[in-house]
Amino acid sequence: MSTYKVAIVGAGPAGYFAAQALQNLQTDDLQFSIDMIERLPTPWGLVRSGVAPDHPKIKTVSKVFEKVATAGNFRLFAGVELGTDISIEQLKEMYDAVVIATGSALGKKLGIPGEDLPGSLSAAEFVPWYNAHPDFHDIDISLDCDTAVVIGAGNVAMDVARMLALEPSELDPTDTADHAISAFKKSSIRKVVISARRGPEYAAFTSPELRELPKLEYTNVLMNQAEIAAAIERAGDDPEKDVRSNLDAMLLISEKEATHHDRTMKFQFLATPIEIKGAGKVEEVVFTTSAGEEKVIKCGLVITAIGYEADPLAGITYEKGKVLNVDGRVSENLYVVGWAKRGPSGVIGTNKSDAADVMNLLVADLKEPKPETELTSLITTNKVISQSHWQSINAAEIAAGEPHGKPRIKAVSREELLRLGGLN
Numbered sequence: 001m002s003t004y005k006v007a008i009v010g011a012g013p014a015g016y017f018a019a020q021a022l023q024n025l026q027t028d029d030l031q032f033s034i035d036m037i038e039r040l041p042t043p044w045g046l047v048r049s050g051v052a053p054d055h056p057k058i059k060t061v062s063k064v065f066e067k068v069a070t071a072g073n074f075r076l077f078a079g080v081e082l083g084t085d086i087s088i089e090q091l092k093e094m095y096d097a098v099v100i101a102t103g104s105a106l107g108k109k110l111g112i113p114g115e116d117l118p119g120s121l122s123a124a125e126f127v128p129w130y131n132a133h134p135d136f137h138d139i140d141i142s143l144d145c146d147t148a149v150v151i152g153a154g155n156v157a158m159d160v161a162r163m164l165a166l167e168p169s170e171l172d173p174t175d176t177a178d179h180a181i182s183a184f185k186k187s188s189i190r191k192v193v194i195s196a197r198r199g200p201e202y203a204a205f206t207s208p209e210l211r212e213l214p215k216l217e218y219t220n221v222l223m224n225q226a227e228i229a230a231a232i233e234r235a236g237d238d239p240e241k242d243v244r245s246n247l248d249a250m251l252l253i254s255e256k257e258a259t260h261h262d263r264t265m266k267f268q269f270l271a272t273p274i275e276i277k278g279a280g281k282v283e284e285v286v287f288t289t290s291a292g293e294e295k296v297i298k299c300g301l302v303i304t305a306i307g308y309e310a311d312p313l314a315g316i317t318y319e320k321g322k323v324l325n326v327d328g329r330v331s332e333n334l335y336v337v338g339w340a341k342r343g344p345s346g347v348i349g350t351n352k353s354d355a356a357d358v359m360n361l362l363v364a365d366l367k368e369p370k371p372e373t374e375l376t377s378l379i380t381t382n383k384v385i386s387q388s389h390w391q392s393i394n395a396a397e398i399a400a401g402e403p404h405g406k407p408r409i410k411a412v413s414r415e416e417l418l419r420l421g422g423l424n
């Protein structure tokens with residue numbers, strides 16, 4: 001029997017699905033010993049710091065991750081940063097295979113004047129802020145304005161717009177960061193415009209997300225009926241199934257009568273942002289419409305949700321925001337999975353088949369197992385969070401949430417997370 005050592009860098013969905021695929025590929029003759037390395041003190045990646053807190057069902061996939069983690073051949077090394085605490089070269093030397101699963105952490109930029117004004121930020125900052133990510137809890141978010149503009153027509157833009165437009169008490173029974181709930185409760189924002197550069201027929205929203213919008217109890221969701229009808233006309237008799245389903249969902253939204261609620265989430269299509277203006281902070285966004293006209297929206301907050309790119313790791317080659325790879329192979333004994341491999345697309349489950357395909361290639365490439373060496377002898381930090389430390393953090397967060405009817409209250413600072421894990 002041969003046992004191969006595999007290091008997976010990044011404890012998000014792609015990393016766990018890669019570990020699961022390796023576990024599924026084990027036979028009496030082929031065994032794996034899996035070490036997962038994660039920069040943050042907590043695992044689960046976007047399931048913890050990306051998925052919108054008012055979508056708790058999506059987070060139940062964490063049960064799968066914990067099953068993988070407790071299967072017996074898996075160790076977690078959280079709080080360990082590649083490039084600082086250990087290098088990719090050291091991992092490649094020591095492990096039979098190394099799998100990069102570090103996702104796409106950086107928000108794409110519009111590249112227009114005024115984008116760096118205070119009050120203009122990326123969903124790559126705003127989303128982890130409301131999700132209690134330790135690196136983003138103290139970023140400056142100005143909610144003391146009447147109107148916010150969200151740029152992009154994907155599900156991240158929709159999450160961001162919904163979080164801003166919800167009645168904040170609706171977030172009380174969720175695991176939204178406490179600091180975000182109290183900021184939303186003080187927020188003056190009553191109007192959120194979600195702006196797409198193309199027509200409704202090209203929007204990247206998915207229809208289950210659109211279909212839940214009319215159910216929002218305290219927010220008017222506004223779409224222009226004539227605009228949706230025109231998109232249906234343009235899409236023709238036989239549009240793709242997803243487009244048809246999206247347009248049907250949008251038509252329902254556009255037909256719904258507005259209520260007396262003062263919170264609105266308004267969709268704008270066919271408007272390309274060309275400039276963000278303001279004296280020392282965001283005051284307006286200038287768009288050009290499909291008719292070539294200029295349109296201005298006065299606002300105090302702009303959030304761009306137009307996609308992501310990978311945050312480069314030292315020693316790895318990137319192209320177009322992704323790790324340069326062929327079907328997940330990067331170089332000898334180095335592989336990549338998830339958004340770092342294919343870019344920021346697909347839902348969490350997409351990573352399952354994607355990681356399984358790459359792990360099949362990894363297994364086909366295996367040679368003689370390398371001699372035993374121990375990762376802990378190389379890691380420079382003495383604050384490694386293991387699976388059992390993480391289980392203590394997890395249990396403490398869940399227990400803290402229970403009296404408040406929340407699934408958990410997330411600890412935010414690294415110090416607090418280490419304390420809950422029994423390391424401080």
Ligand code: NAP
Nearest residue numbers: 152153154155156157197198204305306307344345346347
């Ligand atoms: P996305 O689905 O790729 O949407 C990006 C949007 O940004 C598109 O509408 C795109 O419009 C627009 N855009 C790109 N560049 C632009 C520019 N320069 N100016 C104006 N608009 C621009 O990306 P995402 O929303 O970040 O989501 C990433 C992935 O996560 C997606 O697969 C998404 O479905 C998934 N996700 C799923 C859920 C869920 O299931 N509930 C929640 C969140 C995210 P064009 O089409 O015109 O380029």
